[in-house]
Structure formats: structure tokens, C-alpha cells
Amino acid sequence: MISLYDILEAANGQLYGEPVAQIFTDFCIDPDKAGEGLLYVALRSDRGDTHQYIEEAIKNGASGVICSKPPNCDTDGVSVVFVQDAVDALVAWAHLVLGKLGTKVIGVTGSSGKSVTAAAINRVLSKHHSVHCHIVDYLDGQLSVPLALARLKPEHKYVVLKLGIAQPGEMAEMVQAVQPDVGVITHIGYAHTDTFGEPEQIALEKRILVEYLSPNGVAVLNYDDDLVRAMGKHTRAEVMTIGIDSFGTDLMAFNAVVGLNGTGFDLRYGGERYVGRWVPLPGKYNLYAVLSALAVGLHYDIPVEDSLKTLKELSPLPGRLNPLIGLNNSLLVDDSHTAEPQSALAALDWLDTIKEGHRAIFVMGDMENLGAYSQFGHRQVGQRAAEVADLIITEGTEASLLGRAALDQGMDPSRIRSLHSTQDTIATLKENIELNEKDIVLIKGGPSSRMELVTQSLLMDESDHEQLTRRDFGREAPVIVQHTRANWVEIDTNALASNVAFTREMLDDDVMMMAVVKSDAYGHGAVAVSKTALLNGAEYLGVASINEALELRDAGIDAPILILNHMPVFALRQAIRHNIAIALYDLDMARSYDRAARELHGKLRVHVKVDTGMGRLGVLAEEAISMFRHLKALQNIEIEGIYTHFSSADENLEYTEEQIENFNSVLRPLRASEFEFKYVHAANSAGILGGSNNHFNMVRAGIMLYGLRPSNMLDFPAELKPVMSWKTVVAQVRDLPPGYPIGYGNTYSTSENERIAILPLGYADGFRRSPQTWREVLVHGQRAPVVGRVSMEKCAINVTDISGVSVGDEVVLLGSQGDETITADEVAEWLGTINYEVVTSILPRVPRY
Ligand SMILES: *Cc1c(COP(=O)(O)O)cnc(C)c1O
Numbered sequence: 001m002i003s004l005y006d007i008l009e010a011a012n013g014q015l016y017g018e019p020v021a022q023i024f025t026d027f028c029i030d031p032d033k034a035g036e037g038l039l040y041v042a043l044r045s046d047r048g049d050t051h052q053y054i055e056e057a058i059k060n061g062a063s064g065v066i067c068s069k070p071p072n073c074d075t076d077g078v079s080v081v082f083v084q085d086a087v088d089a090l091v092a093w094a095h096l097v098l099g100k101l102g103t104k105v106i107g108v109t110g111s112s113g114k115s116v117t118a119a120a121i122n123r124v125l126s127k128h129h130s131v132h133c134h135i136v137d138y139l140d141g142q143l144s145v146p147l148a149l150a151r152l153k154p155e156h157k158y159v160v161l162k163l164g165i166a167q168p169g170e171m172a173e174m175v176q177a178v179q180p181d182v183g184v185i186t187h188i189g190y191a192h193t194d195t196f197g198e199p200e201q202i203a204l205e206k207r208i209l210v211e212y213l214s215p216n217g218v219a220v221l222n223y224d225d226d227l228v229r230a231m232g233k234h235t236r237a238e239v240m241t242i243g244i245d246s247f248g249t250d251l252m253a254f255n256a257v258v259g260l261n262g263t264g265f266d267l268r269y270g271g272e273r274y275v276g277r278w279v280p281l282p283g284k285y286n287l288y289a290v291l292s293a294l295a296v297g298l299h300y301d302i303p304v305e306d307s308l309k310t311l312k313e314l315s316p317l318p319g320r321l322n323p324l325i326g327l328n329n330s331l332l333v334d335d336s337h338t339a340e341p342q343s344a345l346a347a348l349d350w351l352d353t354i355k356e357g358h359r360a361i362f363v364m365g366d367m368e369n370l371g372a373y374s375q376f377g378h379r380q381v382g383q384r385a386a387e388v389a390d391l392i393i394t395e396g397t398e399a400s401l402l403g404r405a406a407l408d409q410g411m412d413p414s415r416i417r418s419l420h421s422t423q424d425t426i427a428t429l430k431e432n433i434e435l436n437e438k439d440i441v442l443i444k445g446g447p448s449s450r451m452e453l454v455t456q457s458l459l460m461d462e463s464d465h466e467q468l469t470r471r472d473f474g475r476e477a478p479v480i481v482q483h484t485r486a487n488w489v490e491i492d493t494n495a496l497a498s499n500v501a502f503t504r505e506m507l508d509d510d511v512m513m514m515a516v517v518k519s520d521a522y523g524h525g526a527v528a529v530s531k532t533a534l535l536n537g538a539e540y541l542g543v544a545s546i547n548e549a550l551e552l553r554d555a556g557i558d559a560p561i562l563i564l565n566h567m568p569v570f571a572l573r574q575a576i577r578h579n580i581a582i583a584l585y586d587l588d589m590a591r592s593y594d595r596a597a598r599e600l601h602g603k604l605r606v607h608v609k610v611d612t613g614m615g616r617l618g619v620l621a622e623e624a625i626s627m628f629r630h631l632k633a634l635q636n637i638e639i640e641g642i643y644t645h646f647s648s649a650d651e652n653l654e655y656t657e658e659q660i661e662n663f664n665s666v667l668r669p670l671r672a673s674e675f676e677f678k679y680v681h682a683a684n685s686a687g688i689l690g691g692s693n694n695h696f697n698m699v700r701a702g703i704m705l706y707g708l709r710p711s712n713m714l715d716f717p718a719e720l721k722p723v724m725s726w727k728t729v730v731a732q733v734r735d736l737p738p739g740y741p742i743g744y745g746n747t748y749s750t751s752e753n754e755r756i757a758i759l760p761l762g763y764a765d766g767f768r769r770s771p772q773t774w775r776e777v778l779v780h781g782q783r784a785p786v787v788g789r790v791s792m793e794k795c796a797i798n799v800t801d802i803s804g805v806s807v808g809d810e811v812v813l814l815g816s817q818g819d820e821t822i823t824a825d826e827v828a829e830w831l832g833t834i835n836y837e838v839v840t841s842i843l844p845r846v847p848r849y
Pocket of ligand 1: 701
């Protein structure tokens with residue numbers, strides 16, 4: 001319960017207008033979830049600003065608003081409080097309320113296992129006292145504290161708080177605010193090493209919790225973790241150590257018996273032994289939570305025996321090794337809440353102990369925030385997974401490293417699938433694997449990989465949805481979730497998967513599909529696109545160079561690959577060694593290839609390219625027959641295919657017909673003289689969309705797979721959806737007087753008072769400078785014009801007509817925001833080019849997600 005006057009008092013706040021509601025049931029930071037009785041908190045940080053949503057929050061029924069800027073909307077009927085900084089205000093409120101009520105605080109921190117530990121402590125204390133424990137699951141840091149306390153009531157004697165940190169300095173702020181009586185530290189791992197550096201740094205930050213405790217308090221420390229154990233020297237409070245099989249601890253669990261639905265153990269406390277105990281939490285690792293709860297209970301004079309009894313009623317939390325019934329009575333173990341290497345290893349250890357008689361399937365998404373430990377961490381988990389799992393499915397680029405490590409460990413490649421979209425992960429599990437009652441599927445991943453969606457799709461019983469962890473952030477996400485990127489490309493792998501599947505549907509059954517993934521898959525990322533395309537109906541891959549082909553082979557792709565461009569003879573060794581086919585269009589070159597191939601004792605696969613009227617790479621139709629006669633003699637060349645390329649399938653159907661006829665005039669005599677081709681192909685996207693008489697037995701689909709039309713002249717199916725978006729954030733906003741010049745060369749001057757926002761991207765990212773620039777971008781779902789010259793790393797937009805634009809707001813350069821969309825076609829028109837060039841000229845330094 002939140003009182004308006006407590007907020008005003010704690011935060012030195014000011015009322016804006018009349019106080020209407022004076023008591024609120026909860027805080028609310030997502031405008032979409034605002035409602036009756038809630039106090040909407042508008043947040044502002046260098047990552048963004050949610051003051052823009054105040055109007056909506058009020059419309060949705062919020063009874064109050066806390067803000068640090070005057071709202072520019074009607075606030076009649078709601079209480080509005082003005083504060084300097086909303087997060088500071090809320091933290092001050094938490095401090096005030098805890099002090100007023102005299103509630104004792106138990107703080108839990110660590111790299112993982114915080115929520116389970118808090119839940120166990122809550123269970124033990126609740127048996128004897130009135131306890132408040134609301135776990136804010138989706139958020140770490142200072143803001144999580146007041147959000148967790150909103151529903152605190154005067155009768156609550158204790159509160160159990162998860163103290164997660166995302167930024168240096170936060171722990172000190174939090175402990176000063178809540179003044180914990182008890183501090184529990186679970187373990188120190190690699191989570192957030194991107195921000196903190198070494199785990200040792202993280203330990204220093206977390207240690208603040210125990211440094212702060214008073215001599216009357218207690219620090220509960222995990223003895224088995226070196227960094228945590230060492231904290232015992234840094235507290236004035238009593239220290240209780242806990243451990244598994246570690247003699248010398250105050251509370252020790254031993255003889256653990258790990259089962260599918262729980263864990264059995266014996267316990268030693270002082271001279272006492274408690275044998276044959278059990279908790280319904282799977283995984284030995286969870287015993288740390290149990291031991292912590294016993295220790296906290298002891299501090300408040302709750303006998304071990306009592307606590308052990310109540311802990312039998314615990315149940316797993318959503319997304320933490322939570323067993324659920326899956327399709328065909330398989331067992332899903334949903335561990336999708338979050339992931340870092342140690343918790344993943346712990347989950348695999350558990351799987352190892354219970355897998356006997358089952359097929360163990362490990363489904364893993366990317367782990368986040370690991371910084372320099374990312375590769376190491378993913379590989380470490382992969383090595384262990386190779387020992388434990390019968391089948392590994394990875395989703396995402398980082399997680400694919402895990403599959404590579406398993407492969408290096410000697411795991412059979414047929415038992416590893418590396419995927420790149422939720423859709424493919426689900427389809428693979430549902431369609432290719434045929435889950436049965438002997439299967440245990442362990443599903444894990446970092447929050448952004450949203451692996452709970454995979455669990456959800458595999459549930460036997462719909463009603464179990466309630467048991468899933470939720471990760472659908474609202475529009476406040478950018479402000480509360482860390483993000484450090486200046487500009488980035490987002491790839492919708494699910495859209496890609498459906499585009500490929502849709503294209504497949506357009507083709508006759510006996511026609512194969514080559515996915516053209518040259519130029520890093522038209523800027524979309526060649527490896528992820530290739531893997532996704534192969535899973536959704538493509539059988540062949542087309543690239544532009546040996547390097548592009550090798551990138552795919554390196555990523556473990558063994559599908560056939562054709563280089564559609566010139567390949568120098570010196571690169572032949574690699575082509576043969578990696579079984580890569582090349583385009584052949586010249587007899588002299590064919591002879592050199594043949595000679596080189598003979599020296600290597602290999603055979604080179606080629607597709608002969610016939611120029612039927614494009615005037616580019618190829619052997620002329622009239623010379624083709626004679627060339628083939630000579631090719632026959634070359635023993636080390638295997639002619640696998642023949643193809644041609646259309647020059648104007650998008651605009652000149654008659655000419656295309658001529659090209660087809662030309663091609664046929666080459667094919668006919670060749671077939672008569674018993675040349676057989678495994679692959680005969682001609683059509684690109686325009687050809688595919690233009691008709692089916694040119695499909696032969698393979699097509700080469702490029703641009704349409706990326707959801708872009710090859711030409712305005714052809715009907716483009718609405719089912720094909722753009723795959724790429726390009727985004728950035730506002731770096732600065734300023735009000736400039738009339739006549740103020742902007743950018744190099746002063747090519748633009750403000751004509752009146754204008755509000756100008758600076759964006760952190762420029763031509764060195766591929767945001768074109770000349771001869772023409774992008775004309776508009778999207779901010780707050782509205783169009784803002786680009787003004788002045790684009791610099792190497794910066795550019796400016798005019799946001800005078802868009803209210804409330806502030807630093808950190810998302811800006812869309814390509815793609816959709818709200819109801820507005822900027823398409824690659826539109827940008828192409830601005831730049832005087834085609835959509836192909838728009839997507840391929842975003843430079844490689846821009847990260848793809
Ligand atoms: C790029 C390319 C394609 C794909 O063309 P789209 O218009 O993108 O479908 C097909 N064939 C060859 C030879 C190409 O170079």
C-alpha cells in the first residue's frame with residue numbers, strides 16, 4: 001500500500017494540482033498495465049524517457065502519476081507528484097516506509113538462485129510470522145526494491161527482498177535504503193561480467209550487503225563458493241556458513257539423492273543430524289536455497305525441524321527447473337527464466353543424474369551479459385552438454401558456439417542442431433524429433449532468447465501456461481533494461497522462416513530451391529539466414545565467393561553450395577576440399593581447373609553458366625555446345641548443373657521468354673547427346689514471381705526471401721514480410737533559434753525555433769551522405785525529417801512537431817514503429833537506387849541481432 005503523503009515526504013515531492021487519490025495499491029511502470037488504484041511512475045534515464053506515456057497511463061485508469069517533468073496532458077482526476085528523479089524518490093519512499101513500520105529485512109543476492117532462495121526463506125518464516133515477499137522477476141537494480149515493497153502492509157513483520165544488481169554502485173544504494181538485518185549470498189558467477197569485468201569485481205559489489213549488516217544481524221554465506229566464503233571476514237554480523245558435503249560449515253547437506261521431482265538429503269547442524277529429508281525442488285544446487293532458509297530460520301529462533309517440515313511444501317518457481325508435462329507425455333524441465341554458465345552447468349549436472357532410461361534433450365538459447373566470458377561460457381556449457389545430452393538444440397548465434405564445442409568434444413553432428421529462430425526450434429522439437437514419454441527436455445536460455453515460448457508450445461496442457469515465466473516487456477523496457485548500442489540491425493528470423501516456407505509452397509514439388517545468401521545474405525547475416533533457409537525448404541545455397549562459402553562451412557553447414565561468381569584457380573583447393581561447386585563459363589579456365597584438380601586428386605563440381613542475353617558472366621549460347629564437347633574430356637570436372645540468368649524478368653516478359661528459348665536451344669541438343677544435369681536453373685525472385693515456365697528443376701531465390709520485392713512491376717505476395725529493421729536512439733535534443741546552421745557546410749539552417757535531435761549514426765554505418773540522404777526516420781511512431789549533411793558518425797533530425805522526444809528514445813531508420821513503416825523501397829526511392837542496395841549497404845560494423 002502506498003500513501004501519497006509518504007511519497008511526498010520521502011522524496012521532497014510537490015503536488016501538481018489537487019490531490020485526488022491518496023492511497024495506491026501498487027506502482028506501475030508499463031503504461032499498458034496502468035489501471036484503477038495504481039500509481040504510474042514516469043521514468044527518465046540516459047536510455048530513454050517514459051513521460052511520453054503519461055497520457056496513456058491516465059487513459060488506462062491510473063489513479064496517480066509520479067513524474068520529473070510537467071505532464072503535457074490533462075491530469076484532472078489523478079494525483080500528480082513531481083519529484084527530482086523518480087527512481088530516487090521511490091527508493092527514498094522504500095526507506096521511509098520500512099523505517100516507519102519497523103519491518104525487518106532479509107536481503108538475498110548472488111549471480112543466480114536468488115528467487116528460489118527468497119521463496120524458501122519466505123516459506124520458513126511465514127509459518128511463524130507475517131512475511132511479505134514479492135519477487136520482481138523481470139528487473140534488477142534499485143527500482144526493483146520499491147516495486148517489491150509496494151504491497152507491504154503494517155502487519156508484515158519481515159520482508160524478504162531479492163537484491164539484484166545490474167550497475168556498479170547499486171548495492172550500496174539498496175542496502176542503505178532497506179537496512180537489512182540478514183544478508184544471504186548465493187554464489188558469484190559470470191552474470192553481468194560485461195559491466196563489472198571479473199567475477200571478483202562482482203563479489204566486491206555484492207559484499208557490500210554483508211559489510212553493512214549490524215552486529216545483531218547474520219550473514220548467510222555459501223561456503224562452497226570461494227568468493228562468497230571470503231566475505232566472512234568483511235562483516236560485523238554473525239556468519240552462518242552453508243555447504244553441500246563441506247565439513248566445517250554450520251549447516252551442511254550431504255548424501256544428496258537427486259530425483260526427477262525433488263532432492264533428498266541428510267543434514268548436519270552442530271552436533272545434530274537429520275537424516276532422510278526431502279524437498280520438492282529438483283537439482284542438488286537448490287539445496288543451497290534450502291540451507292539458506294534454514295539458517296535464516298535459526299537466526300529468528302525457528303527450529304530446524306520445523307523449517308524442514310515447511311520446506312517440503314515448496315514448489316519450483318516458474319522458469320527454474322520446473323518440471324511440466326509436455327507433448328506425448330514427455331517431461332519438460334523449464335529453466336528458461338535466465339541463464340549463466342554456472343546455472344546451466346548445474347542444470348546439466350541434474351540432467352546427468354536423472355537421465356537414466358530417458359532420452360536427454362538439451363534446448364539452449366543465448367546467455368547474455370557475459371562480456372568477455374561469453375565465448376568461454378558458451379563453450380564450457382557445450383562441453384558438458386556433450387557428456388550429458390543425447391540431443392542438443394541451440395537457438396541463436398552465441399548459443400551455436402555451444403554446439404560447436406560439443407562437436408569438438410566428439411559429439412556426433414547428427415545429434416546437434418543449431419537454429420536461429422523460435423519458430424524453427426519449436427518446429428524441430430514438434431515435427432522432427434517426435435517427443436515421447438521417455439524424453440526429458442531441458443529448456444534454458446537468457447531472458448532475450450525467450451525460451452519460455454518454446455516451453456509454452458510444447459505443453460501438453462494449456463492451463464500450465466500459468467506456470468511459465470513471463471518476459472514480455474512493455475514500452476518502458478529501453479529505460480529499465482540496459483542497452484549500449486548506438487545503432488543496430490534487427491533480423492526477424494521468424495519472418496525469414498515463413499518467407500522461405502512460403503516461397504517453397506509456390507514451387508512444384510519437383511523443383512528445388514537455392515537460397516541466394518551472397519553478400520552476407522543481402523546484409524542479413526549469412527550463417528543464420530542459411531541455417532534458417534535450409535530448415536524451411538531450401539536445399540542449395542548460392543554465394544558470391546569462396547570466402548562466403550567457407551564462412552558457411554565453418555559454421556558447420558554441409559548443404560551444397562554454389563559460387564555464383566568468378567573463382568580464381570588458386571582457390572580451387574579449398575573448393576574441392578570443402579565440396580563447393582563453382583560457376584564455369586570458359587574453356588581455358590576449365591582446363592586450368594581440371595589440371596589443378598588432378599594434382600589434388602579431387603573432383604571439382606561445376607555448374608556451367610550460359611549467357612542467354614544478359615551480357616554478364618557466361619558462355620554464349622552459340623558457343624556452349626562446342627564447349628561441352630571439350631568439357632567431356634576433362635576427367636576431374638564433374639558437370640553437376642547448367643544455368644542462365646535473366647536480365648529483366650521483372651520488367652520485360654517478352655525478353656525473358658527469348659532468354660528461356662535461347663536456354664532451351666542449348667539444353668535440347670545437349671540432352672540429345674546424353675548430357676545429364678542434376679540441376680538446371682534460371683529463375684531469380686523476379687522469375688519465380690513471374691511464372692512457372694522458367695523454373696526447370698531449381699530456382700535461385702534471393703530478395704524475396706528477405707521479404708522485399710524484386711521490382712515494382714510485379715505483384716508481390718503480402719505473405720512475404722520484410723526481415724530487416726535498422727534502429728538507433730536519440731543522442732541529444734536541443735531547441736535551436738531561427739537561422740542556426742546544422743552540420744558540415746551549413747547546408748541547412750533552422751527557419752524558425754526548431755527542436756533538433758542528434759542521432760549516433762552516419763555514413764560510416766551505411767547511412768548514406770550523398771548524393772541523396774534518407775529523407776525521414778521514425779520517432780514516437782511519427783516521421784521526422786533528416787536535416788543537414790550526414791556526418792561519418794552523426795546526423796540530425798527535426799523533431800519540432802513530435803512532442804516529448806528525449807535522449808534514448810528509439811529511432812527507426814528502416815522498419816516499423818507504431819503504425820508507421822519505412823520500407824526499403826521507400827528508402828531506395830530517396831537514395832535513387834533499389835531496395836537490394838539499401839539492405840546490402842548497411843555496413844558490417846553495425847551489429848545484427
Ligand atoms: C543474386 C542472384 C540471384 C538472386 O536474385 P534475386 O533477384 O535476389 O532473387 C539469382 N541468381 C544469380 C546468378 C544471382 O547472382
